Amino acid sequence: MASPFEYSRVSRLRLALVGAGLALALQLGPAQARGGATEVDAELVLAVDISYSMDTEEQRLQRNGYVEALRSEQFLNALKSGATGRIAISYMQWASEYDQDTLLEWALIDGPESASAFAARLAAAPYRRAQRTSIAGAIDGALRLFEGNGFSSARQVIDISGDGPNNSGRSVTQARDEALAKGVTINGLPLVGIRPYISPADIQDLDIYYEDCVIGGFDAFMVPVRDIRSFVEATRTKLVREIAALPQGAPPLVQAISAREPRMSCMIGETLWRNRWGN
Secondary structure, three states, X not given: OOOHHHHHHHHHHHHHHHHHHHHHHHHHOOOOOEOOEEEOOXXXXXXXXXXXXXXXXXXXXXXXXXXXXXXXXXXXHHHHOOOOOOEEEXXXXXXXXXXXXXXXXXXXXXXXXXXXXXXXXXXXXOOOOEOOOOHHHHHHHHHHHHOOOOEEOOOEEEEEEEOOOOOOOOOHHHHHHHHHHOOOEEEEEEEOOOOOOOOOOOOOOHHHHHHHHHOEOOXXXXXXXXXXXXXXHHHHHHHHHHHOOOOOOOOOOOOOHHHXXXXXXXXXXXXXXXXXXXX
């Protein structure tokens, strides 16, 4: 039979181990159980166009749309509807096939304070513009951001916003299909006809191009922005839809893109560029 001293020593050892485990759990934070990755309801890359076709006012409105959406009551309610009540989010700017700039690294959004902090950082971040439009490069760059980001979820989403078709790098359908094969969903926020003019690199039916050539994956959808007054509302609607909990067995809003022929050439941007510059 063990002595009282031996029982006391074992008890102290157990208490020390429990205390150490509790301290480690508190350091790790919420749901860092599997491989050190934090469990979230969705991982979302906001990928925004900063090509020269986006003038200063369009960039400001686009950025402000995300800032206001993150602070909105609708977004915060949608956030709470998930199983964990939190998402991971990053903000990436893109232009040519060689230009993807992560403006804000991954952040955990789990309530009003973290959402407001991310929105404030975004509002204060500097602006810039760059050459060409590579939606394919944006998709490829966003895919890289998911690798080893410290989060785990059943939904990885790339949110593409822009005002023109792909005209740089590989074809947008190649990039899209590779992302879909990895289980990633691509949603769209095309800026359709918000300027009073159409440049040689623009197309009038950008919403059709996005639907047929850019978006895809489970529950993929797009929300076109057709005038400057609807920027904030459209962005909020899209962001809420992306993070809201899906009903069990809900069908995708848009069927697999590869299941039908596109209504326009998915190489139209490249064709317009060649016609304009001859290369």
